[in-house]
Amino acid sequence: MITDVHAHLLLPALHAEVERRVPGLVAEAAELERRRNGAESLAASGAMIGARIPKLTQVGARLSAMDAVGVDRQWVSVSPNHFYPWAPEGLAVWVALETNRLIAAHVAEAPKRLTGLGVVPLQHPERIVECLDDAVLGRGLAGVEISSFAGDVELSDERLEPFWARAEELGAVVFLHPFGCSLDERLDRFYLSNTVGQPAENAVALSHLIFAGVLDRYPSLKIVAAHGGGYLPFAIGRSDRAWRVRPEAQRCEHAPSTYLRRLWFDTVVHDAAAVQHLVEIAGASQIVLGSDFPFDMGIDDPVSLVRTADLPEDVSQRILSGNADALLQTTVRA
Numbered sequence: 001m002i003t004d005v006h007a008h009l010l011l012p013a014l015h016a017e018v019e020r021r022v023p024g025l026v027a028e029a030a031e032l033e034r035r036r037n038g039a040e041s042l043a044a045s046g047a048m049i050g051a052r053i054p055k056l057t058q059v060g061a062r063l064s065a066m067d068a069v070g071v072d073r074q075w076v077s078v079s080p081n082h083f084y085p086w087a088p089e090g091l092a093v094w095v096a097l098e099t100n101r102l103i104a105a106h107v108a109e110a111p112k113r114l115t116g117l118g119v120v121p122l123q124h125p126e127r128i129v130e131c132l133d134d135a136v137l138g139r140g141l142a143g144v145e146i147s148s149f150a151g152d153v154e155l156s157d158e159r160l161e162p163f164w165a166r167a168e169e170l171g172a173v174v175f176l177h178p179f180g181c182s183l184d185e186r187l188d189r190f191y192l193s194n195t196v197g198q199p200a201e202n203a204v205a206l207s208h209l210i211f212a213g214v215l216d217r218y219p220s221l222k223i224v225a226a227h228g229g230g231y232l233p234f235a236i237g238r239s240d241r242a243w244r245v246r247p248e249a250q251r252c253e254h255a256p257s258t259y260l261r262r263l264w265f266d267t268v269v270h271d272a273a274a275v276q277h278l279v280e281i282a283g284a285s286q287i288v289l290g291s292d293f294p295f296d297m298g299i300d301d302p303v304s305l306v307r308t309a310d311l312p313e314d315v316s317q318r319i320l321s322g323n324a325d326a327l328l329q330t331t332v333r334a
Contacts, residue, residue: 003324004066004302005175006226006266006290007074010049010056011082011102014095018084021091029086036180036197038188048296055294059109065294066113070303074293075324076107077117077145080179085123085150092121096131104139115328116141117175123150125159129166136172142331143173143222148205149182155205156212168218171330176205177226194297202230207239210259213252219262222327224288228269233260233281257281264327266290267319268299272309275319284315288324 019026034042054061056079066074084095100118107114118135120128135141144167146155153159167174181187181197202225209215209223232239239256242249252259260282267275268290278287289306292298299305306319 001072001325002070002303002320003073003075003289004071004291004293005075005224005288005324006177006268006298007062007076007293008056008079008295009076009103009106010053010079011099012057014082014098014102017098018087018091018095022087025086029084032184033180036184036188037191037193040189041191041193044191052294059106059114062293063110063113069291069301071289071291072321073113073115073324075115075117075142075173075175076103077175077177078103078119080145080147080177083119083122083147083150083179085147085179087121087123089121089124089127092124093127093131095119096121096127097134100131100135100139100141104141107141117173118144120144120146120163121150122146123153125153125157125163128160128163132163132166132170132172136170136332142328143167143170143175145175145177147180148176148178148201154208156208156214161217164214164218164221167222168220170332171220171222173327173331174221174223175226176202176223178202178205198227199230202227203232203235206230206232206263207256210239210256211243211249211252215259215262216253221262222264224264224266224327226266226268226290226292228267228274228278229260229263229265233265233278234274236260236281261286264288264323267302267306268292270299270305272305275306275309276311279309279311279315279319284311284318285323285326287319288327289320 096119103116107116118141120131135144178198178201181201187193187197236257264286265278291302
């Protein structure tokens with residue numbers, strides 16, 4: 001069973017309802033996206049998404065696309081534009097609960113081939129645990145997808161401690177997938193908002209987790225980082241150096257590089273050599289197949305990328321199937 005852990009679902013009706021409820025906030029968010037991405041990239045992205053709506057919304061189209069590249073199972077999470085990190089508390093909780101319901105309904109159409117991940121309102125830490133419980137215990141999902149930050153909430157925020165504790169208790173997968181980058185207008189051309197912004201956000205978010213000692217306090221957390229963890233695994237020596245020489249960087253018990261073997265990383269790195277490096281630095285048990293289906297910045301043939309990475313056959317098999325299966329074995333489900 002070859003498993004792709006990074007595949008998305010679009011929810012047009014949900015977005016239309018959010019727009020109906022708070023049109024002004026949606027317009028403000030759209031303007032922020034325009035500043036962050038630039039008009040040229042937004043136009044190209046709009047055309048790309050429009051052409052892929054069936055794959056993003058219809059189970060039949062999804063399964064056909066999976067068959068075409070030899071993927072047996074997908075973990076399905078919403079497109080990150082559905083995070084709505086600016087939403088006020090009541091709306092944010094409604095969005096999370098409704099998203100969890102819609103994800104569960106989508107994967108229920110093909111339960112032998114699809115596994116769902118829900119969402120939580122990251123910008124409202126006091127409401128996160130109830131939404132996590134709704135996803136895992138109420139809807140039978142494998143865990144939740146979160147962004148790299150939301151408003152003033154970084155992943156090192158003390159207000160998230162109950163969330164990490166509950167995720168560890170449930171054995172829930174936490175899929176870290178950024179949406180937007182705080183570098184804003186500096187990345188508004190050449191599609192730098194994605195090519196540079198996403199890896200940068202992954203690296204920042206994981207660094208908050210590591211340096212704050214979150215992984216010391218909750219060593220059994222199952223955090224899967226999209227996009228191969230961004231830049232962090234490829235520049236981890238600099239983090240280790242800071243931990244050794246800077247007192248303010250010594251709030252974690254061990255050198256930062258050691259925590260990479262407590263995290264999981266997908267293979268959306270676009271380079272066989274990068275897959276090899278991830279295996280070397282994080283370990284064969286910590287790499288899982290990803291595609292970013294069905295977006296244009298994803299991997300068109302994710303299985304072939306792993307096959308061409310010149311890895312031992314047993315390691316390839318763990319990446320293609322075994323590691324993802326192991327992540328789900330201890331999840332408490334409804």
